[in-house]
Amino acid sequence: MPKVLVVDDAMFMRTKTSRILAEQGYEVVEASNGEEAIQKYVEEKPQVVLMDITMPVLDGIGALKGIKEKDPDARVIMVTALGQKSMVLEAIRAGARDFIVKPFQPEKLIEAVRKQCQT
């Protein structure tokens, strides 16, 4: 089963996301800030990354760029709040493949991850 890296500084969001994915049978790895995310990406080589935008140490955009530098083909889905339009635009410019808007329904999350695993 594909491996997914869930990056979020908020423990609640992170565990909730992880649980939904684990229930679908995905193997889940977690990171709580951008720097950790880059490190985990290199170590774990997940198929898909779910990346929160606002995080301490290194934010989601920085982490996305860091990961893309290591692996240009990395599949990163941004997890965003409604007010972060310009950030998401920047993320897509930087190579994010998709985005989902918080709060999301489990089906949306599952669908987005499944799509990235397929392509």
Place this chain on the structure above:
Amino acid sequence: MNDKDNYQEYRQDLEIFLSEVDELLANTEENLVELEKAPSDAALIQEVFRAMHTIKGGAATLGLQDGVEVTHLMESILDEVRSQGRELTAEMVDVLFAVLDYLREWRNALGGDKERPSPEKILAKIREFAGNESSVAHSVSQQGTSSAVPRDGSRTVDLDGDGKRIYLLTVRFKSDAPLLSVRAFQVLTLVGEVSEVLSSAPSLDDIENDRVSDVLRIYLTAEDDGKEAARTARGVQDVAEVSLERYDQRVSRDNPAASGSVAGGAGNEAGFSRDESASQGYTVKKTTLGKTVRVDVALLDFLMDMVGELVIDRTRLTQIATRLQRSGETSAVGNEIRALAAHLQRTSAELQEGIMRARLLPLKNIFTKFPRMIRDLAQRCGKQVEFEMAGEDTELDRTVLEVIDDPLIHILRNAIDHGIETPDERVARGKPPKGRIRLLAWHEENQVLVRVEDDGAGIDPEKIKKAAVKKGLLTEEEVRKLSEKEAIELIFMPGFSTTEKATEVSGRGVGMDVVRTNLERINGHVEVRSQVGLGTEVTLRLPLTLAIMRALLVKCEDLTYAIPTSSVEEVLAIKDGDIRTIQGKPAMSVRGRIFPLISLAGALRDDKWKRGSSERYALLTRTNDEPLALGVDDLLGEEEVVVKEMGRLLSRLKGIAGATILAQGDPAVILDVQRLI
């Protein structure tokens, strides 16, 4: 969709494209003039590049191969300058100007549904030019075959006859999709990875600025006929519907060129780039709601006329109220009507002001063409001119703008032809070889001032005096008495021109006298100040707004009078049998109504009942709510006139509302029919 619908949609798209082209060409012209002064200004080069790029995208979308080819070559030249350090020479700028002229012609042909100019000549010019230095054609073919994503992020696409087709991918989003603009951006980005996106509506620029609707149209070409692009779009979240259709086929009926092969060896490229600076694309503006609308001037004029009608109704309401009050019993109703009339007056006054404001346009509208004109004229006269403009955002009534356009052209021509000296002459006089012309505009109290300044030779009063004598306008005696200032004023005399022979530049049959007459028609004024050797300053004083009315022009004893059309109900030819005598006074019977007939000539002479012998027409009107027929000699037509005050003393004359200067330059008195009797 049937052919007719397709054609209509094509015309609609074309119209939007053309209005964008107009804007882009005007900007490009300005930028080229600037660029000539500062050939290494990267921002200007980028601007021109972007304009060409945008036109190319739109042209490709509409299947206009000639436009694609020309803009593409122009873009290539600029690209060499922009990124390969090629020097922008004066010859290069000339070629760019020639391209601009071609595109104007091309645009006008498209707008008028006429045959488009052949691009061969201009293409040859560019290629020949390119051959002199490095090869544009070479660089084009290189671009066409190089990596899939060229340096600026744009993709290349072969549009020739047996090459790829253009497809329209329509993506409809779910109506409740969050962050719609980002979603659209995502679709455009992903589709751009699997196809060559030519342009989109809304454009990338609009999307990034949140100007989106739930439909995104992407014009693209692809090896697989857009199948992968459609699949990709379908895979994106919040996408409700995706459709794919051949686009070029829909327009090829109207554009044989769209499916024909392209002349010339250069490959065709229509770029779409993801970098913000060059990504405006062809925006279909109807999908985004701006804050301004275009309004036909005729509509504004109509509204203005309607306001005039309102004012008349208000006057009548007041009269009715007065009559009611006189009758005593119904004074309550009378008061109510009077209050209503007062309110109507305020409302109509505000309405009138609002429409006046809607008629304002920035001077930019006529200023933009001047830099290019100055450049060309200076070149032709062998003079060097630095041209500066300021205050082009100053607003004026559009009629004023129209009226000052020709005079300004004339004054600027004069400044170059007669004002600025040749570089040699200037150096000999201790001036820099390059002359300077400034065009300034600003507000001053209730007026707008527009000034043309040059640092040329100035006007020599002695020369003017001599010329005036020579032309027989004045005698030696008369001229001797003139002050310097008065002598300079002579240039406004009809038939005056200081040069022996009209030159190619200034001589167009219009002189400063025409300039002055034009300005006086709109209550404006022109002043000239000049100092020999130092330069000349011509200042136009213009009214901010105009009191304009439609008037019927009539002839009476060889004089022309203007009568507001709003006070004329009907015009009749007088036949002898029509005139009766009632209580000893002449009257006309029209469809059973009796109109006392008074003579305009008589009324003006305080002998209103005396019939003029040559009165052939009667204007049916009313004064103080009483019907009245006004006899005049002849009808000259209708005209929009600008009302001018008559001055303190004359304004007290009964029955005269003001004066105006007619289109042909003759003055006319405007009559106030209400007060005539």
